[in-house]
Amino acid sequence: MTALLARIQNDRNALGLLFLLPTAVLLLLFLTYPLGLGTWLGFTDTKIGRGGEWIGLENYAFLWGDEVTRLALFNTLFYTVVASIIKFGLGLWLALLLNKHLPFKAFLRAIVLLPFIVPTALSAIAFWWIYDSQFSIISWALQRMGLIDGYIDFLGQPWAARFSTIAANIWRGVPFVAITLLAGLQTIAPSYYEAASLDGASPLQQFRYVTLPLLTPIIAVVMTFSVLFTFTDFQLIYVLTRGGPLNATHLMATLSFQRAIPGGSLGEGAAIATAMVPFLLAAILVSYFGLQRRAWQQGAKDT
Amino acid sequence: MATSIATPEVTDTQGMNYLVSLPRRLVTVWLPLTVFLIVLLFPFYWMVITTFKPNEELLSREGNPFWVKNPTLDHIKKLLFDTAYPDWLWNTVLVSVTSTFLSIACSVLAAYAIERLRFRGSRYVGMSIFLAYLVPPSILFIPLATMVYKLNLFDTRLALILTYPTFLIPFCTWLLMGYFKSIPLELEECALIDGANRWQILVRIILPLAVPGLISAGIFAFTLSWNEFIYALTFISSSEVKTVPVGVVTELVEGDVYHWGSLMAGALFGSLPVAILYSFFVEYYVSGLTGAVKE
Numbered sequence: 001m002t003a004l005l006a007r008i009q010n011d012r013n014a015l016g017l018l019f020l021l022p023t024a025v026l027l028l029l030f031l032t033y034p035l036g037l038g039t040w041l042g043f044t045d046t047k048i049g050r051g052g053e054w055i056g057l058e059n060y061a062f063l064w065g066d067e068v069t070r071l072a073l074f075n076t077l078f079y080t081v082v083a084s085i086i087k088f089g090l091g092l093w094l095a096l097l098l099n100k101h102l103p104f105k106a107f108l109r110a111i112v113l114l115p116f117i118v119p120t121a122l123s124a125i126a127f128w129w130i131y132d133s134q135f136s137i138i139s140w141a142l143q144r145m146g147l148i149d150g151y152i153d154f155l156g157q158p159w160a161a162r163f164s165t166i167a168a169n170i171w172r173g174v175p176f177v178a179i180t181l182l183a184g185l186q187t188i189a190p191s192y193y194e195a196a197s198l199d200g201a202s203p204l205q206q207f208r209y210v211t212l213p214l215l216t217p218i219i220a221v222v223m224t225f226s227v228l229f230t231f232t233d234f235q236l237i238y239v240l241t242r243g244g245p246l247n248a249t250h251l252m253a254t255l256s257f258q259r260a261i262p263g264g265s266l267g268e269g270a271a272i273a274t275a276m277v278p279f280l281l282a283a284i285l286v287s288y289f290g291l292q293r294r295a296w297q298q299g300a301k302d303t
Numbered sequence: 304m305a306t307s308i309a310t311p312e313v314t315d316t317q318g319m320n321y322l323v324s325l326p327r328r329l330v331t332v333w334l335p336l337t338v339f340l341i342v343l344l345f346p347f348y349w350m351v352i353t354t355f356k357p358n359e360e361l362l363s364r365e366g367n368p369f370w371v372k373n374p375t376l377d378h379i380k381k382l383l384f385d386t387a388y389p390d391w392l393w394n395t396v397l398v399s400v401t402s403t404f405l406s407i408a409c410s411v412l413a414a415y416a417i418e419r420l421r422f423r424g425s426r427y428v429g430m431s432i433f434l435a436y437l438v439p440p441s442i443l444f445i446p447l448a449t450m451v452y453k454l455n456l457f458d459t460r461l462a463l464i465l466t467y468p469t470f471l472i473p474f475c476t477w478l479l480m481g482y483f484k485s486i487p488l489e490l491e492e493c494a495l496i497d498g499a500n501r502w503q504i505l506v507r508i509i510l511p512l513a514v515p516g517l518i519s520a521g522i523f524a525f526t527l528s529w530n531e532f533i534y535a536l537t538f539i540s541s542s543e544v545k546t547v548p549v550g551v552v553t554e555l556v557e558g559d560v561y562h563w564g565s566l567m568a569g570a571l572f573g574s575l576p577v578a579i580l581y582s583f584f585v586e587y588y589v590s591g592l593t594g595a596v597k598e
Contacts (some may be wrong), residue, residue, distance in 0.1 A: 015501055018424025023413035023432075023472055031435055031469040033495075041446060083425075097336045100328075110585040115343055117581050117588070119530040121548035122570040129353060129563055135361070137349065140368055173342065176592075183593035232439035235532045239552050246320035246354040253441035253533075260445045261537055273442040284437055 016210045041270035048264040059271035062146065068247050073253040079251060080230045087226055088219075090170065091177025096211075098178065099185045110177060116175040124239035127168040131240070132157050155241050158248030165240055165249050169230060176229075177222055184218035185211070220286065228282045232276065252276050264278065319429035350574070353567035354378055355557050361563055378564030382555075387542045388569060391550035398460055398546060399528040406524050407517065409468065409474035413550070415505050418483040419491065429480065436473035440533050442467070461468075462538040462547070473478045474527070475520040481594055483509060483517030519591035522584045526577050547573035 042059055046052030060247045063069040098109060130137055130155035139151040154164040188211065234253040237243060243250035243258060250258075252272055257285060261268020353361065356376040360366070381582055382388045412466045417429045438499040486509060494504045508555065510517070542554055551569040556563065581588055 008408055011518065012420045013422045015414040016420040019416035019420065020410040020428065021585040023345045023476065024591040026409060026465075027435055027470050027472060028433075030447065030450075030466055031438060031443070034443050035438065035444035038442060041449070046449075081480060094339050094502045096591070097332055097339070102332070102336075105458070108336075109589065110582065111340065112343060113581075113585075113592075114347065117526050117530075117577055118347075118432050119532070119548045119577070121530075121552050124567055125551060125570045126350050127565065128345065131351060131562075132563075135563075136366070137368055137537070153375065170347070179589060180593055183589075187592065228437065228439065232441040234441050235548075238532075238536075247554060251373070256441070256445065257533070257537075261448070266445055266449060270445045273445055276442055280437070280439070280442075284434075 010091040015024055039272045039274050041267050042274040044267045046267040052267050059268050063271060064189050071247050072250040072252055076251045079166055080227060083166045084227050087177050088223055090174045092181055094178035095181035095185055096175050098182050113175045115172050120235040121174060121239050124236045128240055131164050156245055158246055159243055161245055161249050165237060168236055177226055180222045184215050188214050209292050223285055224283050231279060309455050326449055350567045353563055354571050375490045378447050378568045382565045390543045391545050391547045395529060395546040398463045402528050403521055403524040404473050406468045406471035407521055409472050410479055414476045414479035414483055417543060418480045433471050434475055444533050444537050450566050451538050455528045458540050458544055460544060471524045473512045476525055478520050478591055479516050482513045486512050519587040521586050525593045529577050
């Protein structure tokens with residue numbers, strides 16, 4: 001027994017596997033296996049309380065012709081693209097502002113990140129109240145300023161609801177983009193800017209030719225994460241609209257939940273969830289090439 | 304604090320700011336910054352104000368809505384005594400703390416094995432852990448729900464404690480690998496020569512040096528599990544086992560009558576614990592966030 005123990009302690013392969021065991025068990029059981037199971041479920045007609053039969057591509061064929069699914073795909077892409085672009089713009093702007101020499105810098109940074117750390121479901125409830133059709137504070141303020149006549153039905157009209165949910169998503173996502181990009185900005189040495197200004201570069205040119213190129217690699221990673229979070233968003237929509245009005249805000253994730261859990265069609269829900277994977281893979285590949293460029297900029301060899 | 308992996312802070316932060324005049328600075332920096340801060344903080348202010356507003360003031364369009372004339376504790380009283388809110392808080396604490404400790408324990412071992420033992424194939428294991436980090440819960444919850452049901456874990460806290468590590472472990476392992484990498488290998492070699500075994504090295508040398516990393520990973524894991532929604536919504540159905548986010552969303556809304564005061568109080572008290580914890584460990588949290596993105 002002691003001989004065995006001693007052998008394990010000196011053999012890094014055996015010891016490595018031993019140390020990895022708890023993680024491997026948990027991840028294989030609750031991550032890898034369900035990933036496979038989900039794909040398999042997508043090819044079956046499983047319902048809650050009833051095992052499914054293999055039905056091949058029938059789920060996907062049905063979903064392809066399903067108006068609601070098509071709308072959900074459109075909504076998801078619209079939501080992701082619009083929210084990500086605005087989050088990037090505002091996040092970069094906020095990062096640049098915070099990177100100026102400011103008093104209480106640490107305090108400001110801490111406050112800015114608050115929307116990101118608070119439970120999304122709970123901040124979404126606050127937005128629900130802010131968007132209330134009768135007592136919305138935004139409508140109240142706009143009416144007082146004389147900009148609108150009646151109260152805005154933020155979550156009751158398809159396009160208004162789309163933009164209201166996007167605005168709430170941006171509110172939550174901007175701090176993440178800003179704080180991570182700020183960390184990237186802080187690695188750029190001021191001497192670059194001094195050199196650029198001695199060469200007569202305007203602030204805009206300094207941004208374009210110094211800041212942006214040096215920041216590109218981290219922008220790639222941050223935006224990939226941002227796109228991943230936005231594309232698979234669930235909480236915000238579930239709390240604010242549950243996909244309504246008229247399915248105008250249903251995302252792939254909320255539709256898959258609605259079909260699978262309250263609707264009971266596990267197979268169909270799993271098919272919708274699986275259909276998200278190609279998009280996620282595309283986002284990850286973008287991140288991978290972003291990282292490659294970063295490695296190259298830091299002087300790694302071309303591979 | 305946590306400087307080992309934090310960004311190499313540029314000391315000369317003043318830069319060329321002296322070239323910019325004060326009025327210009329007010330318009331280009333302070334004005335937009337103030338707008339940003341007001342927008343980012345307004346929902347929290349609104350939560351607090353609504354919590355203390357009596358119903359007459361909430362449901363009236365007269366007067367100044369930005370202030371409370373007669374603050375009341377009714378909403379909080381209703382929340383604490385007429386709903387299962389205290390249960391939800393306790394469940395959330397229990398599930399978050401347990402899954403955080405479970406995940407940190409697993410991650411420490413895994414990160415040490417991948418980063419320092421360098422066993423055969425450790426690079427591929429590291430890569431696959433990173434990939435696991437990118438798998439979103441919204442594509443896992445359906446198959447996990449069927450598994451939870453088959454394992455007889457449906458409607459139990461254990462279901463959450465066992466499934467939360469699927470997104471906590473990859474993140475924590477990835478973060479800790481970065482920290483372990485920054486600890487000099489020589490320290491470990493000295494200990495090996497002195498006759499320490501790997502377990503002793505991990506407990507007596509690596510872990511004390513990686514305390515900032517452990518705190519980062521712990522804070523992050525705790526907030527992630529506190530904020531988790533979709534698993535708790537899917538795997539739990541009884542009120543007394545729900546977590547705060549799910550309980551507030553599913554149980555405080557009765558039909559068409561919205562008790563905005565209690566809803567906002569529920570949101571406020573569900574947010575405060577993470578916000579307070581975060582305020583104590585901001586630096587660790589930020590270094591975890593930026594470290595994870597930059598690794």
